[in-house]
Amino acid sequence: MLKQTEGSHAVAEAIARCRPEVICAYPITPQTHIVEGLGEMVKTGELANCEFINVESEFAAMSVAIGASAAGARTYTATASQGLLFMAEAVYNAAGLGLPIVMTIGNRAIGAPINIWNDHSDSMSMRDAGWIQLYAETNQEALDLHVQAFRLAEELSCPVMVCVDGFILTHAYDRVDVPEQEQVDAYLPPFVPRQALDPAQPVSIGAMVGPEAFMEVRYLAHHKQLRALGLIPRLLDEFKLHFGRPSGGLLRTYRTEDADTIVVALGSVNGTIQEVVDEMRAEGSRIGSVSICSFRPFPLDAAREALGRAKRVVVIEKSLAVGLGGHLSDGVRKSLSGIVLNGYTVIAGLGGRPITRSSLHQLFRDAEQDELEQVTFLDLNADLVAYELAREAQARTSGPTAEAILRRVGTVASQIA
Amino acid sequence: MEMQPIKFYQTATFTVGNRLLGEHERSVQANMRRTNSLNSGHRACQGCGEALGARYAIDAAMRASSSQLAAVNATGCLEVFSTPYPETSWQIPWIHSLFGNAAAVASGVAAAMRVKGREEVRVIAQGGDGGTTDIGFGCLSGMFERNDDVLYICYDNEAYMNTGVQRSSATPPAARTATTAAVGPAPGNVFGTGKNVPLIAMAHGIPYVATASVANLRDLEFKVTKAMPIRGSRYIHIHVPCPLGWGSAPADTIKVARLAVESGLFPLFEAEHGEFVNSTKIRRKVPVDEYLCLQKRFAHLFAKPVDSTRIALIQAIADHNVKRFELLG
DSSP: OEEEEEHHHHHHHHHHHTOOSEEEEOOOTTTHHHHHHHHHHHHHTSSOSOEEEEOSSHHHHHHHHHHHHHTTOOEEEEEOHHHHHHTHHHHHHHHHTTOOOEEEEEEOOOOSSOOOSOOSHHHHHTTTSSOEEEEOSSHHHHHHHHHHHHHHHHHHTOOEEEEEETTTTTTOEEEEEOOOHHHHHHHSOOOOOSSOOOTTSOOEESOBOOTTTHHHHHHHHHHHHHHHHHHHHHHHHHHHHHHSSOOOSSEEEESOTTOSEEEEEETTHHHHHHHHHHHHHHTTOOEEEEEEOEEESOOHHHHHHHHTTOSEEEEEESSOBTTTBOSHHHHHHHHTTTOOOEEEEEEOOGGGOOOOHHHHHHHHHHHHTTOOOSEEETTOOHHHHHHHHHHHHHOTTOOOHHHHHHHHHOOHHHHHO | OOBOOOOOOOOTTTOOOGGGSOGGGSOGGGBTTOOOSBOTTOOOOTTOHHHHHHHHHHHHHHHHTTTOEEEEEOSSHHHHHHOBTTOOOBOSOEEEOOSSOHHHHHHHHHHHHHHTTOTTSEEEEEEEHIIIIITTHHHHHHHHHHTOSOEEEEEEOSSBTTTTSBOOTTOOTTOOBTTBOSOSSSOSSOOOOOOOHHHHHHHTTOSEEEEEETTOHHHHHHHHHHHTTOOSOEEEEEEOOOHHHHTOOGGGHHHHHHHHHHHTSSOOEEEETTEEEEEOOBSSOOOHHHHHTTOGGGHHHHSSSOOHHHHHHHHHHHHHHHHHTTOBO
16 A cells, blocks of 8 residues: 555555564664554554563563563564664574564664764674664655565564664655555465473473584574575566565675776765766766665675676665774675775765765766775765874863764854854 | 372471471472473582572473473573573473573563464573672563563572672672672671662562572572463572682582571562562571571681671671561561
């Protein structure tokens, strides 16, 4: 059913159609609207046969999810930013135990300095936790990926994170096609757990494993993700059959056929990138872009196939691997092993800094001339950085950095004036 | 013939003769068809109070639930000594997730059972004092506040024994641990305000709170049996001596536990819906010295010169308990 609705509400409706049995919720911006929507649906009875539990922390949210999933219930939760870090130990644990929990991340920056706006620092911090990570480009895809996520999680017995850009998608009103219950039921069979706590067949789950078996257990977690590389495209094809539209998959190419320059990114920024690609194509540039949907597992072969014939690859990263550069670039470079081309890492949009068409346009022009540094910070205010470095050099007791920068910048209102 | 003939040893006046009781009143452990939920062969130390407490508690819970039981275990001694895979001592569905989340995982299991229409399956969460009173405290309080349908059992041996006897918030004043060394002008643990988790559990108003001791296993079984059919959050805090950590003789585990009760340092009581209901009376009150002097963790108190000032402070704690929990008949 077509609807003009908020991204979070669209996700909540999609989750409800997936018939979750246990939902744990702890509020953190910008994830709140999703669990609020689900809580209401459980209260009204619209979402029947579901326990909605308001917990006291994100750590408890994931822990309740672990218990519920281990007891055989289809389980969902959502978080963001600091919340994801607070539940980190349980995030790893859920994957280690092979529990098919689905979790939405409303992507948001991590403090300090505290910041509620969008970037990918949060989900990137958990990229090696053993969860599958899918990044949504649009609200429609955010909705659709959740339906696929339960299939994927339950077929592999592996948890799945669906990463949805905070505010840009979660709070944006957009037209979406919310699937009908019958469609979802036809696509997503009831959950049959691989392992479950049951007095009829008592098992011990979560035993201590020593050096004699730990490597094999970890390898099998890796193997599970490698299997997901084959399963994700199959689920996409099946999804197309049931719902009549493509969503998800490992990655999507946009005008890359003859491209010399290919831009790679995760999530909603791909929309802006594609517009800039169109502009530059109209100006005669041979440029295209690749939107990576599956970041874990990372589609090395598909990326190599998509990027291998380009002269240069520009990776737009909404997170910073401090002291190195970017996270996405790691995978992209690995996929291009042995191929000689120029690779650029661009850190952009941290803490919600707008990534504008004009900035990207200039950036890609510079890339075409191979005039980019290895690592570039898009729209970094170099004067501000220079000012702060000079100020810090003046006195040992220079005080807190972020606050000094803010004093220099002044109020937002003063900038508008 | 389900009931095993019990040999009856009388020790002073403290042993209740099991064979003198009617069959329905006898210990779960006297029944040859007991479930052995935590069966033999595990790797607990000699004289482990926790292994004893867990065995009695879980078998009693199994009987009370007609074997419809699932357990969630916090990281700790009980988890480590019971499941060095491929060996497991658990004959029940059992899950270990993390150190600090047993209560929350149990809430999740209970929610799943409810939504799946399997409410006959009862859920227990269990952990040591570290996993309960320190790192798992947030999840525990959350579980209480929501009144989730879980019985939480804390096996309190008064320090982080699994990691090598470090202080927890349940460690008593003056006790020597690896992080409260028996050196300096005030050797051992500080005299803080303490953290009485049974009283904190009561403050949540949950349906049932009790303390128990491996010195009084019938009382322990009784309380578990009483807690099991109640719906909502229940909390039982069991005092379990640790010979290794306390520096007591393995053969003295019961004796040490009994002296903790009889001195007033570990009061046994029950509370319902936040209200104190009753306490198990002390038959012969003993001075705290009798309890303390059996344990090397308090040895510095008795070195020459005897630290009578701080022993008196500990005695004052015991005396306060006796009054507060009405421990004398």
